[in-house]
Amino acid sequence: MHSRRLRKFLDGLGHPTGAELLMYSDGELSGRKTRHVRSHLHHCWQCRLELEKIGHAISDFMDSRNVEASQFPPPLKWSRFGLLLRLATAGDITSRPLWNLWPQFPRRGVAAASVALVAAALWLHFSSVAPVSANDLLSRAETSEIKAAQGVNNPVLYRKIDFRFRSSSRQAGQAGAIESWTGLKLLPAHHRSSAPFWPQFESVLRRNRMGGHPLLSAAAFAEWRNSLPGRRDNVSRGKWRDGREAITLRTVAHGLTGPGTILESTLMVRVEDWRTVQQSVRVQGEADIQEYELAEISAVVTPMSSLDASIFGTPRTEVPSRPAAPLSSTVPARLPANGSADTEIQVRYLLHRIRACLGEDIAVASNSSGRVSVDGIVESSARKEELLAALSQIATLEMRIRTFDELRPAASPVPRALALRTPAGAPAVESSVPPIERALKGRVSGSRILELSNSAVSLSESWMAESWALRRLESGFSAEKVDKLSGAGRKMLAEMVRDHASAILAGVSASEAEFRPYAAPEAVTSQESNADAAAWPVSVRSLFDAATGAADLVRALCTGSGPSADAPADPIRTLDTALLEARAAAVRVRDNADTIPRPVTAPK
Amino acid sequence: MQSEAVRELKDCWGQVARGELAESADLERAVGEVFVVLRDPIYRYVFSTVRNAGDAEDLTQETFIRLLRDLRRGHAIENVKAWLFRVAHNLVIDFSRRAPVPESLDAAANQRMTEGVPDPSPSAEERALDSASRCRLLRSLAPQERRCMELRAEGLRYREIAEILGIKIPTVQTTLDRAIRKIVEQRNA
Numbered sequence: 001m002h003s004r005r006l007r008k009f010l011d012g013l014g015h016p017t018g019a020e021l022l023m024y025s026d027g028e029l030s031g032r033k034t035r036h037v038r039s040h041l042h043h044c045w046q047c048r049l050e051l052e053k054i055g056h057a058i059s060d061f062m063d064s065r066n067v068e069a070s071q072f073p074p075p076l077k078w079s080r081f082g083l084l085l086r087l088a089t090a091g092d093i094t095s096r097p098l099w100n101l102w103p104q105f106p107r108r109g110v111a112a113a114s115v116a117l118v119a120a121a122l123w124l125h126f127s128s129v130a131p132v133s134a135n136d137l138l139s140r141a142e143t144s145e146i147k148a149a150q151g152v153n154n155p156v157l158y159r160k161i162d163f164r165f166r167s168s169s170r171q172a173g174q175a176g177a178i179e180s181w182t183g184l185k186l187l188p189a190h191h192r193s194s195a196p197f198w199p200q201f202e203s204v205l206r207r208n209r210m211g212g213h214p215l216l217s218a219a220a221f222a223e224w225r226n227s228l229p230g231r232r233d234n235v236s237r238g239k240w241r242d243g244r245e246a247i248t249l250r251t252v253a254h255g256l257t258g259p260g261t262i263l264e265s266t267l268m269v270r271v272e273d274w275r276t277v278q279q280s281v282r283v284q285g286e287a288d289i290q291e292y293e294l295a296e297i298s299a300v301v302t303p304m305s306s307l308d309a310s311i312f313g314t315p316r317t318e319v320p321s322r323p324a325a326p327l328s329s330t331v332p333a334r335l336p337a338n339g340s341a342d343t344e345i346q347v348r349y350l351l352h353r354i355r356a357c358l359g360e361d362i363a364v365a366s367n368s369s370g371r372v373s374v375d376g377i378v379e380s381s382a383r384k385e386e387l388l389a390a391l392s393q394i395a396t397l398e399m400r401i402r403t404f405d406e407l408r409p410a411a412s413p414v415p416r417a418l419a420l421r422t423p424a425g426a427p428a429v430e431s432s433v434p435p436i437e438r439a440l441k442g443r444v445s446g447s448r449i450l451e452l453s454n455s456a457v458s459l460s461e462s463w464m465a466e467s468w469a470l471r472r473l474e475s476g477f478s479a480e481k482v483d484k485l486s487g488a489g490r491k492m493l494a495e496m497v498r499d500h501a502s503a504i505l506a507g508v509s510a511s512e513a514e515f516r517p518y519a520a521p522e523a524v525t526s527q528e529s530n531a532d533a534a535a536w537p538v539s540v541r542s543l544f545d546a547a548t549g550a551a552d553l554v555r556a557l558c559t560g561s562g563p564s565a566d567a568p569a570d571p572i573r574t575l576d577t578a579l580l581e582a583r584a585a586a587v588r589v590r591d592n593a594d595t596i597p598r599p600v601t602a603p604k
Numbered sequence: 605m606q607s608e609a610v611r612e613l614k615d616c617w618g619q620v621a622r623g624e625l626a627e628s629a630d631l632e633r634a635v636g637e638v639f640v641v642l643r644d645p646i647y648r649y650v651f652s653t654v655r656n657a658g659d660a661e662d663l664t665q666e667t668f669i670r671l672l673r674d675l676r677r678g679h680a681i682e683n684v685k686a687w688l689f690r691v692a693h694n695l696v697i698d699f700s701r702r703a704p705v706p707e708s709l710d711a712a713a714n715q716r717m718t719e720g721v722p723d724p725s726p727s728a729e730e731r732a733l734d735s736a737s738r739c740r741l742l743r744s745l746a747p748q749e750r751r752c753m754e755l756r757a758e759g760l761r762y763r764e765i766a767e768i769l770g771i772k773i774p775t776v777q778t779t780l781d782r783a784i785r786k787i788v789e790q791r792n793a
Contacts, residue, residue, distance in 0.1 A: 061742075088672050
């Protein structure tokens with residue numbers, strides 16, 4: 001007892017070591033030793049000085065470290081990580097060991113019995129058991145699309161798709177083809193089809209949250225599937241039409257009814273490369289069940305630079321001058337009695353019906369002698385035939401439609417893109433963090449932000465193309481020219497205006513619905529319309545301005561580029577306001593389409 | 605923020621372990637969120653050894669990819685932060701065996717200059733001298749001392765540092781003490 005007191009007294013006199021002082025400052029000493037060192041420091045200036053030195057040393061180290069960190073900071077954008085994560089997710093889809101699912105059970109006994117049972121069950125049901133889950137399958141298919149884009153600068157996926165339609169009310173089915181260009185880096189999907197049931201299918205896709213996505217897209221399928229209130233999935237193994245192994249995901253929707261609703265959809269993914277090769281969609285019609293089927297015919301990934309800009313709806317206001325070439329198809333000109341204005345509107349209307357007004361390189365003009373001519377370059381001979389067939393009913397027309405092959409024999413309509421790669425050492429294009437991402441960060445996940453941005457950019461490109469088509473229509477038909485139109489001509493003009501306004505309205509409304517949940521709850525009011533705003537061409541111009549302004553804003557806010565370089569303080573609210581204005585303008589034009597082509601003439 | 609992301613990841617792992625979370629999307633999202641919180645500390649640690657920004661970036665990303673893979677395999681990770689540092693440390697050691705590491709940060713800076721990347725270090729003479737002396741201070745530490753100091757600077761306990769580096773706790777104590785004494789000597793010199 002006595003010796004213990006003595007030892008304690010002597011310990012109290014001894015100084016803590018440097019290591020003990022460091023541990024004390026780091027909070028690593030035990031409670032008793034901490035109390036001892038603390039009481040020692042109360043009366044020992046020497047140790048307090050030592051402790052201070054330790055503090056300075058730590059401070060020096062941290063300063064040096066900070067200097068180093070400022071010279072070699074971590075990357076601001078870890079742009080590749082998202083992709084790596086997804087690739088890792090897709091690449092590691094292997095079944096988890098059963099051991100890890102039952103960590104709490106005695107492993108050997110349970111597993112031995114279970115393995116036997118499971119093996120028997122697997123053997124019996126092998127043909128119907130999916131090697132992957134529905135989500136894993138979709139994830140792999142999405143990753144396959146990303147992988148396809150690797151190594152190609154600004155890649156675009158070009159696909160030819162076999163498109164079939166069947167209705168329960170008709171005996172025979174219909175068939176057609178779709179050409180699809182999908183920008184794999186924030187570019188929109190662009191489709192072209194001559195099939196008469198294509199517009200109807202597009203509206204089905206839009207209605208079921210698949211609009212704006214590429215066709216045969218696992219992402220679109222996943223978005224629709226996730227939006228369902230209830231569903232039943234079935235994944236099965238089979239073979240595609242070419243005999244190669246494939247996995248099919250069949251999702252049956254529960255709880256949704258009404259015309260235009262997708263009741264069931266099937267996605268077939270080729271095992272070899274996890275590419276989606278076929279999709280079928282079963283839709284509730286007005287009084288029938290409609291079935292659409294899309295199957296890939298061919299696919300190629302190509303750089304954007306090798307494609308004609310008009311494919312993505314890039315507007316062209318004037319026909320570029322081209323070298324004179326022999327007319328590939330000329331119809332003897334015979335002017336109708338009601339003049340060239342009616343002929344021109346009829347031509348535009350026919351082109352509008354086959355969606356040749358959305359940025360395709362086709363121009364309609366009437367010359368001084370009153371002749372109407374159509375001048376254009378199209379992608380393929382099939383498209384050329386389609387145009388010629390559509391316009392053949394107008395006798396008094398000069399047509400100069402050529403394919404790329406005819407124009408430049410050496411060029412190929414679908415470029416040999418796969419051989420092209422980004423040059424080694426080319427500087428990576430770095431852009432700032434998009435304002436939308438900054439605004440939504442912390443409120444929603446990064447993947448949701450990306451999804452929102454992609455969807456918005458895609459939709460905006462679509463309504464931009466429609467806006468330019470409307471603008472071209474407006475600039476081609478001045479008030480004087482509209483005056484010369486017959487009643488039928490005016491009706492055609494009104495219908496085209498209404499179609500474009502409706503398409504703009506659909507795109508803008510869809511974007512609005514996407515962003516509205518994240519906008520501030522204050523009421524947003526649009527500008528009041530006035531009488532002049534409903535008159536041709538003022539209303540169309542104001543719609544064009546509002547829609548293209550909103551599209552520019554979407555691009556600027558969602559991609560961090562574009563004309564609106566200065567990010568607003570509240571990007572969501574700014575976007576919401578712009579979309580609301582565009583929507584109001586579109587509604588105004590659509591609802592007044594029948595009266596709009598009646599120009600306001602100045603009082604005499 | 606950090607603890608929230610780590611807690612969410614643990615919840616996710618718990619669900620995976622119980623077989624409740626068969627989907628990869630949630631796990632991927634959780635790892636993504638942990639990445640946002642811990643990528644810079646891991647990067648700094650990796651960079652302090654490999655001394656090359658590109659390699660540090662690759663190894664940092666690989667560290668988190670391994671986290672995802674391990675979680676998908678159902679492995680239990682109790683201390684996510686320490687686990688990440690341990691994996692990063694192992695990756696760095698493997699990397700150092702394969703590729704020569706630049707002699708110093710000055711060498712790395714010179715390399716950047718020759719690559720045509722503007723040197724962000726201050727141009728004023730006194731700041732350059734200060735920077736050089738700080739580089740010397742860091743270079744005066746042995747690799748193991750530097751690693752211990754880096755990990756401690758990231759807020760890891762001695763026990764965690766010992767686990768990460770595969771050494772005993774008393775070794776961590778003496779290594780840190782030695783490193784501090786070296787810095788004090790540098791300061792006095």
